[in-house]
Amino acid sequence: MHLHKYEKIWLTFGLGSLALFLIIIGFAAFWKGTHPMSHIETIDPQNVEAHESFKPENLGLREVADGKYTVNIVASAFNYDFGTDADGKPVKKIRVPKGSTVLFQITTKDVVHGFQVAGTNVNMMVEPGHVSRLETVMKNAGEFTVVCNEYCGIGHHQMFATVEVFE
Numbered sequence: 001m002h003l004h005k006y007e008k009i010w011l012t013f014g015l016g017s018l019a020l021f022l023i024i025i026g027f028a029a030f031w032k033g034t035h036p037m038s039h040i041e042t043i044d045p046q047n048v049e050a051h052e053s054f055k056p057e058n059l060g061l062r063e064v065a066d067g068k069y070t071v072n073i074v075a076s077a078f079n080y081d082f083g084t085d086a087d088g089k090p091v092k093k094i095r096v097p098k099g100s101t102v103l104f105q106i107t108t109k110d111v112v113h114g115f116q117v118a119g120t121n122v123n124m125m126v127e128p129g130h131v132s133r134l135e136t137v138m139k140n141a142g143e144f145t146v147v148c149n150e151y152c153g154i155g156h157h158q159m160f161a162t163v164e165v166f167e
């Protein structure tokens with residue numbers, strides 16, 4: 001079979017790009033730990049408080065075992081509810097030690113939101129009617145901004161919080 005020179009170049013380019021993108025996906029999945037969320041568990045978005053994890057008193061950071069934490073969050077337009085602190089003020093910053101394992105559990109009461117902890121592999125879509133979960137190890141110290149990366153309305157830019165990983 002005779003192939004024209006330009007056709008050979010084009011085929012090489014096409015197959016090369018395919019190989020490159022597969023390598024990038026493999027790197028993201030196996031090295032960086034980026035995986036799709038499960039979305040297996042459903043929840044009534046009108047009544048998220050009925051779920052044990054999303055009762056107002058169970059929101060926010062909790063140490064469940066030595067070096068293991070759970071963070072329960074309810075997203076709504078335009079806020080992340082991490083519960084309240086001892087003074088009754090809304091929590092906007094959570095602190096965990098470096099190297100700890102953190103399970104983020106989040107749901108939404110209204111529309112689709114995002115939950116990305118910029119600079120880590122935590123990046124979830126939060127859909128009404130579903131519980132999004134992601135467990136990760138906080139390998140690097142620093143302050144990481146939580147942002148909503150799904151446009152959810154006029155106050156979208158006001159949805160943020162901070163995760164501080166200390167040494």
Ligand SMILES: [Cu+2]
Pocket residue numbers: 113114148149150151152153156157159
């Ligand atoms: Cu948003």
